[in-house]
Amino acid sequence: MKALIQRVSAASVTVDGQIVGEIEQGILAYIGLGPEDDIETAQKMVDKILTYRIFDNEAGKLDKNVQQVEGGLLLVSQFTLMAKTDKGRRPDFGGAMAPAQASELFEQMVAYAKQQYSKVETGEFGANMLVKADNDGPLNFILEID
Template identity: 90%
Template sequence: MKALIQRVSAASVTVEGQVVGEIEQGILAYIGLGPEDSLDTAKKMIDKILTYRIFDNEAGKLDKNVQQVEGGLLVVSQFTLMAKTDKGRRPDFGGAMAPAAASALFEQLVDYAKQQYPKVETGKFAAEMLVKADNDGPLNFILETN
């Protein structure tokens, strides 16, 4: 499992002209699922995202997590994170989990995130999404779990 997380001052997801998820300050997390991923790896990823210290403390150091700053978490499914890009000029998506299994696991991941933290929003799995983000920093990190 991979996640690309961005510290944002605001972010939203729109599907067919309707906003389906929106946060102010917090983390926009794109989640890529691989065939070997499970609910256990999903829980580890959410726990890592919620406790990853990418917000400034009083001294201006990255020392606070999204929960400590009471920010939002916007979770968006993103199978393209699992693309193999080491050869050629076209991405190979063979490293992504099959859509039906990925949909079920992504739903479990979101449910777990909402159990752990009340300020969780999400996009819509497999939809054409318009994602808007005010990247704060910019700060972007790629997280992986096995």
């Protein structure tokens, strides 16, 4: 499982002209699921994202997590994170979980995230999403859970 997380001052997901998820300050997390991933992996990733210290403390150092700054968490499914890009000029998506399984696991992941933290929003699995983000920093990190 991979996640690309961005510290944002605001982010939203729009599907068919309707906003389906929106946060102010917080983390926009793109989630890539691989065939070996399961609910345990998903829970570890949520826990890591919620406790990852990418917000400034009073001294200006990255020392606070999204919960400590009472920010939002916007989870967006993103199978392209699992692409193999080391050969050729076209991505190979064979490393991504099959859509039916990924949809179920992503929903379980979102449910777990909402149990752990109250400020969780999401995109729409499998939809053509328009994601807008005001990347704060910019700060972007790739997180991996095996």
